[in-house]
Amino acid sequence: MGKVLIIGAGGVGNVVAKKCAMLPDVFEEICLASRTKEKCDKIASDIKNQYGIDIKTAEVDADKTEEVVALIKDFNPDIVVNVALPYQDLTIMDACLETGVHYLDTANYEPKDNPKFEYKWQWAYHDRYKDAGIMAVLGCGFDPGVTNVFCAYAAKHLYDTIKTIDILDCNAGDHGHPFATNFNPEINIREVTQVVRHWKNGKWVETPPIIEEGSVHFTFNYPEVGPRESYLLYHEEMESLVKHIKGLERIRFWMTFSDQYLTHLKVLKNVGMTRIDEVDYEGCKVVPLKFLKKLLPDPAELGTNYKGKTVIGCIFDGEKDGKRFKKYIYNVCDHAEAYKEVQAQAVSYTTGVPAMIGAMLVIKGVWSGKGVFNVEQLDPDPFMDALNKYGLPWKIEDFEGELPEF
């Protein structure tokens, strides 16, 4: 039915490629491209052994629009799925624009020298994508991605007005390493060391970073995994949800962190290892965070002995027919089961499956449009059905528990 070009052969790219290969009626041809072709070839060989499907592989430096354009012209895909790094979002979007091909990603653009991820750069492409008659789907992983779909579903089916949203992201897994990140260490550490923001009554409110005095946290009792300390964190989906969920009074994002993780992060920051500027080391220019990434475990290799589960979802408070109530929509994903299926831990799995589903809906024409879209602007129903079918089942429950009120 369609051809997909996947760019990025890391933890998430492995999952997207394998999940697409499981649906040969939808994804007739697959090309997996990355900066290092050997990584693509390894995944392609797994796919051949597991599903008997041949996929193409290619080397591309996605920082260079001309290389992506050449690859698109050669393979002629219907959609490009970008699961490289956020730094490549704009160069890949430019290439899609030049060649008239749909685009999908899982993380919004951030400049290398400024760890501030914002949608403004990608939203600026809207008119050009519209004029070209193509579609860009932004942030189609789990969070952003599925969490936005949960919000669109709640707005469509559960509430007349949603007053507050709390997104809760728990990784209660154990990978056995003293310190590791579950997706690209450089991107992850830039994200979790920033000043925290949540949105209340039309304004962004700032609070200290998770490793600093005064950070905001509370214990939440997660389904299936129990109580976990959850920290207020800035996450990109809040920026688009504030714009698209009408009548919203407050939105917050919480992520779980263990004391061990926080202690390591605090020390790394205090000794300068999370710096993103160049340091001169014996005549050699070194970016400490990039060097740290080299030393930390590769997130794509973490899955082997991973135990435990992730629990990610949204708690809504709002009104329907004059009645006020709270609902919790969430997914639970088991690291070991994800590994058994696609040799990936659950953070890669929960990101890669939604990217595959988004690409499938675009290829089938179920999601269509001209311009740049965040996931909550598209129909949540076919996506919610597909989550149940392709490995990320969800539940909706009444929520009677307590959340901090501020």
Ligand SMILES: NC(=O)c1ccc[n+]([C@@H]2O[C@H](COP(=O)([O-])OP(=O)(O)OC[C@H]3O[C@@H](n4cnc5c(N)ncnc54)[C@H](O)[C@@H]3O)[C@@H](O)[C@H]2O)c1
């Ligand atoms: N929305 C979500 O829920 C969510 C969650 C986790 C990760 N993510 C995003 O998923 C993406 C992939 O994460 P990951 O854990 O697989 O990271 P990773 O580091 O394991 O993989 C990234 C891949 O991109 C390749 N790459 C980097 N620069 C490139 C370039 N210039 N040209 C071509 N290829 C290049 C790398 O070689 C690597 O194979 C990241 O953008 C991350 O922010 C989103």
Ligand SMILES: N[C@@H](CCCCN[C@@H](CCC(=O)O)C(=O)O)C(=O)O
């Ligand atoms: N879905 C998340 C994935 C990151 C999970 C981060 N939590 C830390 C906690 C680690 C620990 O406490 O040991 C993690 O790396 O899993 C996202 O979108 O960012």
